[in-house]
Amino acid sequence: MNVAPFIHTRKLGKVSVGTVTLAHGGGGKAMKDLIDDVFVAAFDDQASAPLEDQARFDLADLATYGDRLAFTTDSFVVDPLFFPGGDIGQLAVCGTVNDLAVGGATPLYLSCAVIVEEGMSVDTLRRVARSMAKTAKDAGVHIVTGDTKVVQRGACDKLFITTTGIGVIRKGLALGVDTARPGDMVLVNGLLGDHGAAILCARGDMALDTLIESDCACLHGLIEALLTAAPEARFVRDATRGGLATVLNEIADASQVAIEIDEAVTPIREQVKAFCEILGLDPLYLANEGKIVVIAPPEQAAAALAAMRAHPLGEGAGIIGRVNQGEAGRVTMRTVFGGRRIVDMLVGEQLPRIC
Amino acid sequence: MKYLDEFRDGQKARVLIKEIEALVSTMTIPAARPLYIMEVCGGHTHSIFRYGLEGMLPKEIELIHGPGCPVCVLPMGRVDDCVSIAENPDVIFTTFGDAMRVPGSKKSLLQAKAEGADVRMVYSPMDALALARKNPDREVVFFGLGFETTMPSTALTILQAESDGIRNFSVFCNHITIVPTIKAILDSPGLQLDGFLGPGHVSMVIGTAPYEFIANFYKKPMVVAGFEPLDILQSIWMVLKQIKEGRADIENQYARIVPVDGNAPALQAVSRVYELREFFEWRGLGSIDHSGVKLRDEYVHFDAEQKFAIPNLKIADPKSCQCGEVLKGVIKPWQCKVFGSACTPEIPLGALMVSSEGACAAYYQYGGVKRYKEAV
Numbered sequence: 001m002n003v004a005p006f007i008h009t010r011k012l013g014k015v016s017v018g019t020v021t022l023a024h025g026g027g028g029k030a031m032k033d034l035i036d037d038v039f040v041a042a043f044d045d046q047a048s049a050p051l052e053d054q055a056r057f058d059l060a061d062l063a064t065y066g067d068r069l070a071f072t073t074d075s076f077v078v079d080p081l082f083f084p085g086g087d088i089g090q091l092a093v094c095g096t097v098n099d100l101a102v103g104g105a106t107p108l109y110l111s112c113a114v115i116v117e118e119g120m121s122v123d124t125l126r127r128v129a130r131s132m133a134k135t136a137k138d139a140g141v142h143i144v145t146g147d148t149k150v151v152q153r154g155a156c157d158k159l160f161i162t163t164t165g166i167g168v169i170r171k172g173l174a175l176g177v178d179t180a181r182p183g184d185m186v187l188v189n190g191l192l193g194d195h196g197a198a199i200l201c202a203r204g205d206m207a208l209d210t211l212i213e214s215d216c217a218c219l220h221g222l223i224e225a226l227l228t229a230a231p232e233a234r235f236v237r238d239a240t241r242g243g244l245a246t247v248l249n250e251i252a253d254a255s256q257v258a259i260e261i262d263e264a265v266t267p268i269r270e271q272v273k274a275f276c277e278i279l280g281l282d283p284l285y286l287a288n289e290g291k292i293v294v295i296a297p298p299e300q301a302a303a304a305l306a307a308m309r310a311h312p313l314g315e316g317a318g319i320i321g322r323v324n325q326g327e328a329g330r331v332t333m334r335t336v337f338g339g340r341r342i343v344d345m346l347v348g349e350q351l352p353r354i355c
Numbered sequence: 356m357k358y359l360d361e362f363r364d365g366q367k368a369r370v371l372i373k374e375i376e377a378l379v380s381t382m383t384i385p386a387a388r389p390l391y392i393m394e395v396c397g398g399h400t401h402s403i404f405r406y407g408l409e410g411m412l413p414k415e416i417e418l419i420h421g422p423g424c425p426v427c428v429l430p431m432g433r434v435d436d437c438v439s440i441a442e443n444p445d446v447i448f449t450t451f452g453d454a455m456r457v458p459g460s461k462k463s464l465l466q467a468k469a470e471g472a473d474v475r476m477v478y479s480p481m482d483a484l485a486l487a488r489k490n491p492d493r494e495v496v497f498f499g500l501g502f503e504t505t506m507p508s509t510a511l512t513i514l515q516a517e518s519d520g521i522r523n524f525s526v527f528c529n530h531i532t533i534v535p536t537i538k539a540i541l542d543s544p545g546l547q548l549d550g551f552l553g554p555g556h557v558s559m560v561i562g563t564a565p566y567e568f569i570a571n572f573y574k575k576p577m578v579v580a581g582f583e584p585l586d587i588l589q590s591i592w593m594v595l596k597q598i599k600e601g602r603a604d605i606e607n608q609y610a611r612i613v614p615v616d617g618n619a620p621a622l623q624a625v626s627r628v629y630e631l632r633e634f635f636e637w638r639g640l641g642s643i644d645h646s647g648v649k650l651r652d653e654y655v656h657f658d659a660e661q662k663f664a665i666p667n668l669k670i671a672d673p674k675s676c677q678c679g680e681v682l683k684g685v686i687k688p689w690q691c692k693v694f695g696s697a698c699t700p701e702i703p704l705g706a707l708m709v710s711s712e713g714a715c716a717a718y719y720q721y722g723g724v725k726r727y728k729e730a731v
Contacts, residue, residue, distance in 0.1 A: 274356050279478075337584050338365040339407020344720050347700040348456065 025150025055144035065168035070105035083202040085213030089131035096165040101220035105167030180255035185301035190316030196286030215290035229307030230300035261321030362583030396554035397424030419684035420714030434459035449483040480512035487524035507621035510628035527659040553579035562617030639678030
């Protein structure tokens with residue numbers, strides 16, 4: 001991967017104080033020191049290169065990965081910053097890597113823009129940056145450009161991160177949300193709802209102690225294995241905010257088909273079920289950060305399933321439903337009990353029921 | 356999940372459905388209409404939709420979704436009162452989650468929060484009391500809402516606050532009682548009901564004796580029911596059995612939770628803290644005598660209605676809204692003129708579209724608009 005070579009080297013700045021203040025956003029030496037100390041030192045394998053205002057890529061190099069660029073952006077505002085199974089930094093890398101990967105792209109480069117609330121400890125910021133760097137390294141992507149702003153107390157909640165990603169889509173893939181056909185199978189790569197439940201617990205206002213961890217993970221390896229085994233797969237999407245139910249509704253609507261899933265084979269951890277039971281929430285709408293929904297034609301469903309199960313992030317994969325003719329845009333679930341219920345789009349936020 | 360999965364067993368459900376079908380086949384049901392059974396409690400409504408029970412029952416039985424969703428029957432003016440308290444800069448206003456979205460005449464608590472009011476979701480009034488301890492310089496108001504199910508926990512919290520000498524805590528009391536409400540429904544003209552599923556959680560507190568008048572005076576059978584799908588099916592079977600045998604009794608299917616005499620300590624706390632209001636305004640049902648409670652004079656220093664100047668305006672429901680008829684089982688949700696058009700869960704016009712326990716929202720969410728509108 002070629003980021004343009006450099007000629008002159010420079011000395012990296014250091015932050016000597018313990019907390020971030022508005023001075024670190026002022027554009028002067030304090031800001032440069034913060035960027036160097038926290039971000040450049042963590043992200044850059046050529047840290048002492050001169051800082052330019054943009055990353056530069058070699059087009060011919062990009063073209064070796066495929067024939068189309070994929071470009072995506074996402075903002076991360078999770079509270080708390082650190083939660084069981086992950087942190088905001090890991091999430092910010094995984095989220096954007098996954099948004100590229102579900103389109104069939106090889107994720108290559110990320111940007112990282114942070115908005116920091118004054119008063120945050122520099123060590124916390126370092127910890128987040130190191131987590132981003134490690135996640136990116138493990139995923140084989142490079143964080144090549146960024147921006148740092150510091151805002152007054154109260155103007156943001158501790159730390160917001162925006163990552164933008166560039167990837168290249170392999171030749172021959174044509175995944176689309178509007179391509180599901182009656183007879184297609186619906187697959188997921190494992191247990192649903194862990195991230196949403198973990199975050200709700202970690203916020204502490206539920207007064208519930210659980211051992212549920214976020215499933216936050218970069219899924220491009222799994223998706224590559226899946227698409228190699230089942231190149232005719234119609235569509236892949238990560239089931240983040242709004243959960244499985246939201247993704248299925250988007251597919252049913254865009255493809256003008258009906259989708260029915262089977263509660264008995266929809267994988268949800270017992271603890272997540274119990275958590276939802278107590279709070280009156282529905283796990284189908286809980287967020288995931290390491291789960292994909294796959295629509296595959298019936299003749300490739302078995303290959304897709306086998307490929308996912310062979311990958312460490314897809315061991316719990318299963319076929320959970322199918323695409324049907326029937327009322328276009330309608331998602332239903334066959335309940336364990338033998339009834340049938342409609343799984344609609346969520347109106348707003350899920351609010352716990354009173355009794 | 357232990358003690359839950361056993362009550363969600365599909366195989367057993369099929370056996371029960373067969374039993375219900377067998378029972379129905381031996382009954383003479385007039386051709387004009389099916390048997391109408393009302394589940395009083397919103398928790399039942401929720402389970403019925405979540406497990407798709409309606410579609411499993413024979414067509415001779417129709418479930419009518421009653422008024423037992425405390426969020427749904429809250430009049431608009433009361434929401435306005437909440438907003439007016441919450442917008443006081445010294446106040447932390449605490450509420451159960453699903454009351455946040457209920458529309459007032461101008462805004463919901465969720466909107467008030469977005470505009471800067473300090474509105475927080477809690478799971479128990481004790482959480483609100485904890486907030487009061489943590490924020491001694493601010494007044495923490497708890498929005499006391501619900502039937503007898505939630506009434507004792509609010510009462511116990513007030514008693515706790517009293518014994519701890521906490522003075523920056525108060526309750527905006529909108530607790531309501533179930534018996535006068537059922538009576539109001541039974542007295543409403545044009546009523547067509549053949550039996551009731553009684554509210555499980557309310558009965559856990561008050562017991563089953565307070566319902567005797569339904570059997571004795573109105574000659575309608577009632578079965579106090581649990582909330583799992585097998586509970587509900589079994590209770591429906593029990594109601595049918597009574598109808599077939601020409602009986603009207605108060606039976607208890609939920610005996611594993613509901614004692615005949617209720618919960619004595621809970622009832623004691625309730626009678627220590629509250630007294631009946633002369634009347635209380637319900638959304639969709641109008642004013643019902645003795646259907647609400649307020650704090651007794653001894654606890655007036657915890658009464659938000661005394662601590663704050665509350666507008667207390669009566670706001671009429673929109674004319675096109677037919678929540679009242681739906682609540683009484685006179686019409687089905689989808690027969691309402693505005694169901695799914697002017698009134699949706701995004702922009703609820705009527706109370707029943709607000710909470711997931713409201714009959715209209717449940718139909719909309721789990722049943723779909725198109726299907727019902729087409730069937731009309």
